[in-house]
Amino acid sequence: MQTPEPLGGTRPTSRDVARTAGVSQATVSLVLGEKWRGRVSERTAETVRAAARDLGYRPNLAARNLRLGRTRTAMLVVPALTNEFFAHVYTGAAVAAARHGFGVVLYPSPDGVGPARDPFASAQAALDGVIASSMAADALKAFRGTDLPLVMLDSDPSDPGASAHLNIDVADGMRRVTEHLLGLGHRRFLHLASAVPSWTFDVRAAALADALRGAELRTVRSPLNVADAWTAAHAALDTREPRPTAVICDDDILAVGVLKVARRLGLRVPEDLSITGFDDLALATAVEPELTTVRLPAEEFGRRGMEALLAVLAGEPAPPVTLPVELVRRGSTGPAPAV
Amino acid sequence: MQTPEPLGGTRPTSRDVARTAGVSQATVSLVLGEKWRGRVSERTAETVRAAARDLGYRPNLAARNLRLGRTRTAMLVVPALTNEFFAHVYTGAAVAAARHGFGVVLYPSPDGVGPARDPFASAQAALDGVIASSMAADALKAFRGTDLPLVMLDSDPSDPGASAHLNIDVADGMRRVTEHLLGLGHRRFLHLASAVPSWTFDVRAAALADALRGAELRTVRSPLNVADAWTAAHAALDTREPRPTAVICDDDILAVGVLKVARRLGLRVPEDLSITGFDDLALATAVEPELTTVRLPAEEFGRRGMEALLAVLAGEPAPPVTLPVELVRRGSTGPAPAV
DNA sequence: CGCGTAACGTTATACGTAAAACCTCGGCCG
DNA sequence: CGGCCGAGGTTTTACGTATAACGTTACGCG
Numbered sequence: 001m002q003t004p005e006p007l008g009g010t011r012p013t014s015r016d017v018a019r020t021a022g023v024s025q026a027t028v029s030l031v032l033g034e035k036w037r038g039r040v041s042e043r044t045a046e047t048v049r050a051a052a053r054d055l056g057y058r059p060n061l062a063a064r065n066l067r068l069g070r071t072r073t074a075m076l077v078v079p080a081l082t083n084e085f086f087a088h089v090y091t092g093a094a095v096a097a098a099r100h101g102f103g104v105v106l107y108p109s110p111d112g113v114g115p116a117r118d119p120f121a122s123a124q125a126a127l128d129g130v131i132a133s134s135m136a137a138d139a140l141k142a143f144r145g146t147d148l149p150l151v152m153l154d155s156d157p158s159d160p161g162a163s164a165h166l167n168i169d170v171a172d173g174m175r176r177v178t179e180h181l182l183g184l185g186h187r188r189f190l191h192l193a194s195a196v197p198s199w200t201f202d203v204r205a206a207a208l209a210d211a212l213r214g215a216e217l218r219t220v221r222s223p224l225n226v227a228d229a230w231t232a233a234h235a236a237l238d239t240r241e242p243r244p245t246a247v248i249c250d251d252d253i254l255a256v257g258v259l260k261v262a263r264r265l266g267l268r269v270p271e272d273l274s275i276t277g278f279d280d281l282a283l284a285t286a287v288e289p290e291l292t293t294v295r296l297p298a299e300e301f302g303r304r305g306m307e308a309l310l311a312v313l314a315g316e317p318a319p320p321v322t323l324p325v326e327l328v329r330r331g332s333t334g335p336a337p338a339v
Numbered sequence: 340m341q342t343p344e345p346l347g348g349t350r351p352t353s354r355d356v357a358r359t360a361g362v363s364q365a366t367v368s369l370v371l372g373e374k375w376r377g378r379v380s381e382r383t384a385e386t387v388r389a390a391a392r393d394l395g396y397r398p399n400l401a402a403r404n405l406r407l408g409r410t411r412t413a414m415l416v417v418p419a420l421t422n423e424f425f426a427h428v429y430t431g432a433a434v435a436a437a438r439h440g441f442g443v444v445l446y447p448s449p450d451g452v453g454p455a456r457d458p459f460a461s462a463q464a465a466l467d468g469v470i471a472s473s474m475a476a477d478a479l480k481a482f483r484g485t486d487l488p489l490v491m492l493d494s495d496p497s498d499p500g501a502s503a504h505l506n507i508d509v510a511d512g513m514r515r516v517t518e519h520l521l522g523l524g525h526r527r528f529l530h531l532a533s534a535v536p537s538w539t540f541d542v543r544a545a546a547l548a549d550a551l552r553g554a555e556l557r558t559v560r561s562p563l564n565v566a567d568a569w570t571a572a573h574a575a576l577d578t579r580e581p582r583p584t585a586v587i588c589d590d591d592i593l594a595v596g597v598l599k600v601a602r603r604l605g606l607r608v609p610e611d612l613s614i615t616g617f618d619d620l621a622l623a624t625a626v627e628p629e630l631t632t633v634r635l636p637a638e639e640f641g642r643r644g645m646e647a648l649l650a651v652l653a654g655e656p657a658p659p660v661t662l663p664v665e666l667v668r669r670g671s672t673g674p675a676p677a678v
Numbered sequence: 679c680g681c682g683t684a685a686c687g688t689t690a691t692a693c694g695t696a697a698a699a700c701c702t703c704g705g706c707c708g
Numbered sequence: 709c710g711g712c713c714g715a716g717g718t719t720t721t722a723c724g725t726a727t728a729a730c731g732t733t734a735c736g737c738g
Binding site for chain 4 (some may be wrong): 679680681682683684685686687688689690691692693694695696697698699700701702703704705706707708
């Protein structure tokens with residue numbers, strides 16, 4: 001009434017709130033920052049809050065970030081959200097972040113689509129830290145030289161470049177898969193491996209080779225998409241040599257590719273061929289038969305990654321962690337055919 | 340050598356660059372802002388660039404945002420990234436954004452998980468605008484009262500609350516589906532509709548009812564996940580009354596649920612039952628038979644949404660747009676059984 | 679009475695950047 | 709020869725916030 005409120009496009013600032021509340025800007029900051037215990041009377045505080053409410057005041061985040069020198073924002077670097085696994089990782093990270101008043105931004109299109117030459121230029125948000133999957137190795141180079149705290153997912157724990165390490169026990173996953181298949185009588189295996197270079201896939205291959213000593217094992221590499229998996233699997237299975245009786249895939253997506261190939265070749269699953277995957281995506285239960293797979297705790301992965309980053313930012317220690325996996329037995333595996 | 344460079348955790352500022360280059364801070368800003376045509380000599384410019392490179396200078400985004408009053412950041416509000424459709428929407432938006440030096444942040448967990456009471460508090464990045472799916476209606480309320488530019492996806496074009504509207508021609512999709520199925524001889528239909536309230540689903544239902552005048556149509560609503568779809572479809576199909584011969588689903592996820600139910604009930608697809616979906620997700624080609632579905636241009640949806648927002652921000656007009664769809668015929672539809 | 683001190687605020691400052699306004703010095707033209 | 713102009717910078721200011729440092733009462737207490 002007496003004070004002409006700022007109209008139009010200009011948003012009210014803390015100074016505007018101060019003016020209408022009849023106090024200084026500092027007091028507004030104190031009250032709204034919940035830092036006023038014993039510094040401001042309850043009466044004044046209420047006046048300030050009312051004024052802020054009336055004006056529809058929203059603190060300017062850019063100004064706050066500048067003042068505080070931190071942004072409460074973390075960047076998540078993953079290959080692609082269209083891979084359901086990473087969508088879950090993101091969700092876990094975002095929820096954990098929100099619980100602590102943090103936000104999560106994604107590395108701009110690390111899967112090669114689009115320019116994103118300078119990650120800092122595209123993601124305009126300044127960052128407090130980074131959580132990165134080792135599957136996005138090229139994107140990671142952008143953060144070398146930065147002194148940002150870096151939590152590595154699925155990366156060699158002995159790598160000293162990271163502030164913290166978080167892994168999933170995929171070696172154990174491979175051991176359980178082989179144990180399961182060996183118990184069913186299988187002796188000739190095909191490993192359909194990911195062509196994406198990453199520590200986690202190296203570990204899987206090594207664990208598999210180790211667990212399958214004495215059995216027959218071939219390996220084929222393929223990108224993580226159905227079409228390429230199809231081609232790779234087709235080449236490996238359509239042979240006159242004694243065929244593998246079980247295909248172990250690094251990923252459910254690959255496994256579905258194999259399933260389709262098997263159908264095309266007239267092989268029944270699991271009677272003629274057993275198939276296993278990794279991740280336990282929605283795909284795994286959509287197909288028929290449903291996939292036996294190693295369930296990875298994707299959402300927890302994201303959550304713990306964020307928690308590790310928060311710990312680092314708080315100066316607390318963040319010891320390396322390895323999350324357990326679970327073997328989910330479904331219809332795609334069965335007794336080895338008696339050749 | 341003579342100037343002790345700032346060491347430790349402190350990042351170099353434009354003033355540090357100025358000092359080592361022997362110029363004023365303003366000059367640094369001019370050169371690095373590419374605004375120096377005719378204002379700074381090429382020799383000086385090179386000196387500045389060299390100094391910036393040596394010091395590893397990175398502009399402070401928070402300061403820049405504060406100064407410029409904009410952040411080159413948009414927020415995307417969608418139900419959940421774990422729905423592949425929205426992962427594609429995000430990708431499209433992010434790529435288009437990056438091309439224009441923009442970043443995209445996601446609304447913090449609008450699917451109900453986590454707190455995220457105040458979207459501004461969690462997403463610390465200040466925003467220039469919002470792109471929102473009508474499927475996240477509750478989250479949208481947070482932006483009422485804000486004068487942020489708002490691009491609505493899949494929302495009633497007559498809604499005046501938005502700065503721009505972008506839709507997908509799902510009515511045409513429904514018409515093509517029914518045309519296809521009627522052509523195959525089907526006369527008894529079941530519509531498995533989404534329980535999520537959204538304009539896009541209202542449009543589909545209306546278009547379907549309109550196209551099926553004279554034929555028999557039942558409707559069942561279900562949340563967009565496989566488990567619930569399973570239950571809903573089971574109840575609708577396990578009946579002694581004359582069974583529908585075709586199930587039209589609002590979504591591939593629902594369609595896969597129906598496919599599993601059919602198998603459970605001993606119905607062959609498509610001999611006994613035809614099934615159609617919407618979206619054309621990876622799921623659609625993973626299952627056997629592959630799904631006949633209406634392909635929605637998800638990535639383009641995100642891209643155009645971002646472009647519309649950019650237009651609004653530039654003060655240009657952003658007329659409402661409706662994107663075309665495509666019917667993809669696959670194995671899940673076939674001639675109606677002769678009852 | 680005098681002084682510490684608690685209660686309640688205010689004033690002043692800094693964060694790092696972009697850009698408007700200003701300065702200086704030759705050269706050129708009328 | 710005086711004034712104007714443009715090239716090539718510099719000085720200064722503002723963005724909105726958080727907080728350290730600083731006042732000003734009033735009151736309790738030795």
